[in-house]
Amino acid sequence: MASNLPGSVRQFGVAIRALLVFTVALGIIYPLVMTGAAQALFHGNANGSIVKVNGKDVASDLIGQTYGKQWFQTRPSAVDYNAMGSAASQYGPNSPELVKLIDQRRQEVAELNGVDPSQVPPDAVTASGSGLDPDISPAYAAIQVDRVARERGLSVAEVQKLVKENTKGRTLGFLGEPRVNVVTLNNALAAL
């Protein structure tokens, strides 16, 4: 092994120099150039798709928030929509705590919206993967329309129109799932 030693030492010297060169290229130049290009080409997206209502930054239209009973509700969140700490609940599929939470949420959602507990869809009683999901299913939006219209003194038709405007189908007709963006929907309500 002694005869290998100088070779091994030399390899370490090469390794250090190579790593430094790659760190400058991939760790400094690359992210700086990409950030410059992204900022120039897609300014809004690159900065978090921030949306304004009445001239003020109110949200990112990709990040969910919590709302009171005059508004459409987002899904339950393991982090209460703290955008600086995304997380899922990590409850297992047979977790008794999760069963309890789901039963409780089902009662609350049914009561708030004046519907039968069996009408409450799965996304209304489960926490998302990020804890920041801005979307709900069209079914969950549908059971909230009457309440929001009543609370805000709007007609059901007006609210339904806004829901429709903030609903997306599957991308290209088959990718992902249909969904309603609660953030943009509530912003539209606020802007009325």
Next chain:
Amino acid sequence: MSDTAAGLLQVGLLVALLAAAYRPFGGYMARVYSSGKDLRIERGAYKLFGVDPKADQTWAVYARSLIAFSAISVVLLYLLQRLQHYLPLSLGLPSVPSGLAWNTAASFVSNTNWQSYSPEQTMGHLVQFAGLAVQNFLSAAVGIVVAIAVIRGFARSKTDRLGNFWVDLTRTTLRILLPIAVVGTLVLVAMGVVQNFSGGHEVTSVVGQTQTIPGGPVASQEIIKELGTNGGGYYNANSGHPFENPNPLSNLFEIFLLLVIPVALTRTFGLMIKDKRQGYAILGVMGTIWAAFTFAATFFETQGAGTATQAAGAAMEGKETRFGEWASALFASSTTGTSTGAVNSAHDSFTPLGGGTALFHMMLGEVSPGGTGTGLYGMLVLAVLTVFVAGLMVGRTPEYLKKKITAREMKLVSLYILTTPTLVLAGASIAMGLAVARASIFNTDSPHGFSEVLYAFTSAGNNNGSAFGGISANIPFYNTALGLVMLLGRFVPMVLVLALAGSFAQQQPVPITQGTLPTHKALFVTMLIGVVLIVTGLTYFPALTLGPLAEGL
């Protein structure tokens, strides 16, 4: 359109995109490694490194270069984290504690990207883009160059030279990974992924609540995180975070990225050994297994077993509305089959057998289609084993791609195959024997708790990096043990497979006779699938019965 029809079209589009990329991209990679010409920028780099690009290395020198480079990488990444509080763009975050910094350095250099920390609260921008993202490129490249050296072992004869590590590493980075990353970053930003250096942007919602919107150069890291089968999220929620994966189209793009190199490398392999049919056979095995696991994961998630799942009415706990069950299951099977470990949903909350499918998929050794490079050489090792088993059955000296499989080769193959299961099962057993390690389990009420520990060691040993995220892994035991398992699970097999390649390269090709087992036909493909499932299945079956099977059946 029904859910099933839409879901099948989604899988179909993914397969079509991979098929379209297969020939041009596989051919391009073959040319990158066969070309005798260096680009001017590469010549400049070799001068800075102090290497002669024309000097081919033996397998041992190739391995030593690789180990030296990876060891230095661990040291630098460790130091960057420890010194974070002195560095700019660190968002006021403190120095990363030593145990965690060790674990993370081992994790990113071994292409695992296991994260026992929450990035938003631990890693500032600088450590992420100048440290973690750099290893996302380089660890991916290291995996690929080993596969290329192994291919040369089969392609060459009567030589002890396998190529030059530094040349292969530089070409992989500059000619393959970086160009795709540059274009892909902009594609991701166009879809909504963020790319900035903001420390957080405060907004006040329409109900008057304040919320801080996080920033970061996310797209430039997300692209290489997927393309290099790394998987370490810029944010804790990984590809479930709306800023990493904003919509169903970005989701499909990311799944495509994590599959494209491992898939196309089978073409590169076929071209470089001058027998494309061998590449198709290997791809056939990989694709069949991936398809089966994708089907299983989707089936179990849409069936929705589990008391909590049934109370909710669907397996939506831990899943994003925009992805739902199909796009989450497709991501899960692809990320666990490629050693990526990125997740767009919480695997811990998957149905018992859906989560079990993800766990078992990693246990196959990450060969369907596996990580960048690691998937190909992992499958080639299993192909050698298959030829050997077949040879035993008919009493002939086994050979694969005109190379004889002798006692020396079989010793290396056996050691290779034993390494990872030993690390995984010994690690999980020790953890279950320690009260301090058991205390980290989150779902303590069922066999699911054991699954969390088994998943952690399986993920580390196979360099995947995904988790049953409930486990509190940021304690000294897991940081130390998983760090060791990740490095050993990465570099021991690499050295063994390079030794195997060195051994093959020295042989003279044996002529194909009537007694040679054709290794490009359906019979061999079937046998190889059988070997993959039986060898790994039997190794892990007892452990699986204690976890997901006990919970799900």
